[in-house]
Amino acid sequence: MEQCHGVIRQDEASARRKILIVVSGRGIGPALLAIAIYKNIKVFNSNIVVIFCSYGLGLRTLSEHLAIGLVKDMGIRESNRFLATMFQCDRLIAEQRPDLVCAIEEHAALPAAALRPTRSIFISDWLANDGTILGEALRYASRILILGESGVFAAPAGLQVAPEYVGLVAPVAPAFQALPADRETHRRALGCEGGEFCVVVEPGNSPSEFQAPFADLILSSFYMLPYARKRLFWIAEEDFNYIKRKLAGLDSVEVVKQCSLIDPLRAAASLIVSKGDRRVSYHANALGVPCLAISFLSRHPDDVLLPRIPGTTIIFGAAISSVLLAEHMVRTSNQQVPQAIDGPLKIQRIVEGVINCLSCGEHAGS
Numbered sequence: 001m002e003q004c005h006g007v008i009r010q011d012e013a014s015a016r017r018k019i020l021i022v023v024s025g026r027g028i029g030p031a032l033l034a035i036a037i038y039k040n041i042k043v044f045n046s047n048i049v050v051i052f053c054s055y056g057l058g059l060r061t062l063s064e065h066l067a068i069g070l071v072k073d074m075g076i077r078e079s080n081r082f083l084a085t086m087f088q089c090d091r092l093i094a095e096q097r098p099d100l101v102c103a104i105e106e107h108a109a110l111p112a113a114a115l116r117p118t119r120s121i122f123i124s125d126w127l128a129n130d131g132t133i134l135g136e137a138l139r140y141a142s143r144i145l146i147l148g149e150s151g152v153f154a155a156p157a158g159l160q161v162a163p164e165y166v167g168l169v170a171p172v173a174p175a176f177q178a179l180p181a182d183r184e185t186h187r188r189a190l191g192c193e194g195g196e197f198c199v200v201v202e203p204g205n206s207p208s209e210f211q212a213p214f215a216d217l218i219l220s221s222f223y224m225l226p227y228a229r230k231r232l233f234w235i236a237e238e239d240f241n242y243i244k245r246k247l248a249g250l251d252s253v254e255v256v257k258q259c260s261l262i263d264p265l266r267a268a269a270s271l272i273v274s275k276g277d278r279r280v281s282y283h284a285n286a287l288g289v290p291c292l293a294i295s296f297l298s299r300h301p302d303d304v305l306l307p308r309i310p311g312t313t314i315i316f317g318a319a320i321s322s323v324l325l326a327e328h329m330v331r332t333s334n335q336q337v338p339q340a341i342d343g344p345l346k347i348q349r350i351v352e353g354v355i356n357c358l359s360c361g362e363h364a365g366s
Helices: 029-044 056-065 082-096 109-115 133-140 180-189 215-224 240-247 263-267 278-287 300-308 322-333 343-358
Strands: 018-023 049-054 071-073 100-104 119-124 143-146 197-201 230-236 253-257 271-274 291-295 312-316
Touching: 018 029, 018 082, 029 049, 029 056, 029 100, 029 343, 049 056, 049 082, 056 071, 082 109, 082 133, 100 109, 100 343, 109 119, 109 133, 119 343, 143 343, 180 263, 215 230, 215 240, 215 322, 230 240, 240 253, 263 278, 271 278, 271 322, 278 291, 278 300, 278 312, 291 300, 291 322, 300 312, 312 322
Parallel strands: 018 049, 018 100, 049 071, 100 119, 119 143, 197 230, 197 271, 230 253, 271 291, 291 312
Antiparallel strands: none
């Protein structure tokens, strides 16, 4: 099979070709990355047609930012099964007839593309383990781009192409609505002026409060913090209604619905607390905010990548008391966050890979 390498000229892709970007709906990170890729593709060549499909939070995020008609609903739940996702990918590939399928953390799109047959490129910051259905799905990719360093994840056996590493640790799309320099402006807008300590709790794409409860732990620790003025903002996703009821009426606590426009809130934070989701740490790093990740060891990619993200402190939810958590919150908030990594350079390299794959040879599995 011919691999997709080398830099192409714009006139080689001048025909009106189509890319179907299949975006994982688990969290907003893959959707923001997809939007950044799309914007850069249109700058490279406005003749290229790009259609998106997703589900769950990814679908909602794409729909907030993109024109009506560009985003297709896959019609599945956020907690979907592999085969259900694959069938929906196959349906949309048959309907859209793209020249390239770009799968952003959505493994099921790869065998679906090979069945049609259509070239595919897989983009993620991690590689699935050998012997798993996700690892097997990677065998059907025409190209694999990993947003990180080599040597962190082992490549599954049987891949038809070698993974390529972008070489930057933090895959954060440059789609933020806030900048670190805007922090004081956002703090004033939220009423967090002066020395008020502002905690933003963002569990992220992690086990729900029903599966791995930590709300009581967080609240108990928050009220122990040694600050005269303090506020807590809880960014909730699937369990929004439950969290809102549970935290209703509590002093200095507010529940906010998760969406892609909450970066001003993140930027105003003295500290961001997650439930061990690496994407929350990526966002915190980009905004220059310290992050405390309370891990329940529930997702392999998070457990491997979290220690590599500057500005993040990791503790384990099953082994922490409210007193110790309060101490960690104070200690982590006083840490300096290293300079955020250059996102635009990474996006440019990813877009070059997508465009090259659009214009190269056969699909995987041929």
